[in-house]
Amino acid sequence: MEPIQIENLDAVTKRVFNAGFNTSVVGAISEGLAAGQTEIRPFVSEVIENRRMDFEPEIIIKENKGYYNGFKATFYNEDGSTVNQWFKAADRITINEAFILMMDQQHPRAVHKTYYNDTGEKYGQWIQLDFSQKTESGNYLLKRHGDFDQVAKLGDYDFLELDNEKQKITAATYMAEGREIELTPANQETYPKVYVRANPERNTFTFMDGNGTLLYHDQFRTPAARERIQQEKNNRQSNVSFVRKSKEGPSSEKTDDVKKKSEPEREQLKSSKKPRQVLEAEAKKGKTL
Template sequence: MNDKNFDYLKDQVKYTGFGEALEGELKENILKQEPTFILKHDAFYGTDKVAAELSFKKSEQSDMYFFNSYKVNLQKEDRPESLEQTFYINRGNNITLKEAYNLMEGRAVHKELTNKEGEKYNSWIQMNFKSTDTKGNFELKHYHENYGFDLAAVLSKHPIKELANDSHKEDLINSLKKGNLQSATFLKDGQEVKQYIEATPQYKTLTIYDDNLKRLDTRQAKEQAQGEGQSAKQESKKQQNAADEDGPGDQQEKKQRRKKQSM
């Protein structure tokens, strides 16, 4: 057995999100020297079951094996039909199992990718469930850096408590970039309200859910973005309206009364 090849594959499997549980099976299959083999792995995210099949193929010129792809079957408790997608492995920044699950849930993931010329670039990717390729996989939509979605800037428009702490802010941004539906503490009318957010690069915004994971409509989300600043504006407007209601004559009488009192 090629030990260096085994170590490389072991790390590749581990850092693609499958952990170390498959090491034994991986080694056994390499020792058999079969042309191809598949390893199976199950994971659960809440009540959602993710069944993965990892595909390996032996080189025709040497004893080296390659981890080519893994197929994911997503079965949701409240959905009779399952969803399938194959994710391909390359030398770059592979899509992890959790990121694959997030993509299949419809959320966007931020990745460092490599183009045909070998140049690296950053892009948000998201599944297009309305279009499939020749192999039956859902196509991936890309939102490159020049698309104009700045996650940090979008977050700053919302009254989120975690943004006040640099470490918590970084953790929040990193979690959203992985495609997670992330909890966040919103400051509303002086109260702390737990809600959930996800990055939505297509519309250059956030999608916000309440603590029961019910999606807020556009109007509610806009109010959240205005936050406590809106309350301040409303208070200022009330004061201005009060002054307007006095009218020119009333204001003149008040001035005269204050003048007599001073005399």
């Protein structure tokens, strides 16, 4: 086959580098072009945090231009089973982020990404895989969660490593990478260390002990945060009580028909509460601040 020269080789190799691939992939692209290949898929095997992952980036050649479409990732579980996922180039997922997204299939982690809309305006978004659902192409569903202010939320909690704004920003940065952080609760003897990760689906965090057991948030909050949250709960309960009384009318006595109508309403209020996220028994330890 005739060798191929493309106009945008530098742009293609830059996108490949930005995805986390090394010079061996760039060399494979050059070799593919020299061999006249219009579809180039180099095979790369990496060890990330002592776990094996295989990658196959895809470069397609059309009309003397190259297009980096993304990569297929294969994650090797400890039991030898594998999980595959295609990450398209438009999402700008790196191979290290792919590792984070795929490492826990029972309770997937999320990574924070920054994107730009059509008008060039920057916005934040959390990316998370849903291993319970697949698309028509056989890919696992990629869920997207809106941004939330991690630093402000961390201000509600009393940990020794979150004593100032700079420490909170550092903690938020680690969790935005999908990592767990290790924190020391202030005035807390029961749990000398707590492991925390971002939970953007609930706009909050997940707290665990050393065994990966889920912990209640309130025991780690500051007194001011507990008082504020309790006041918010009281206000919500007062509003719900006022709405119910308004629907009931002036009479305090209810007929059987009214009682039956009120039951579904109460069930609906109960089911609208957000469930806590249950995590795996053996959690990976994260970075210590």
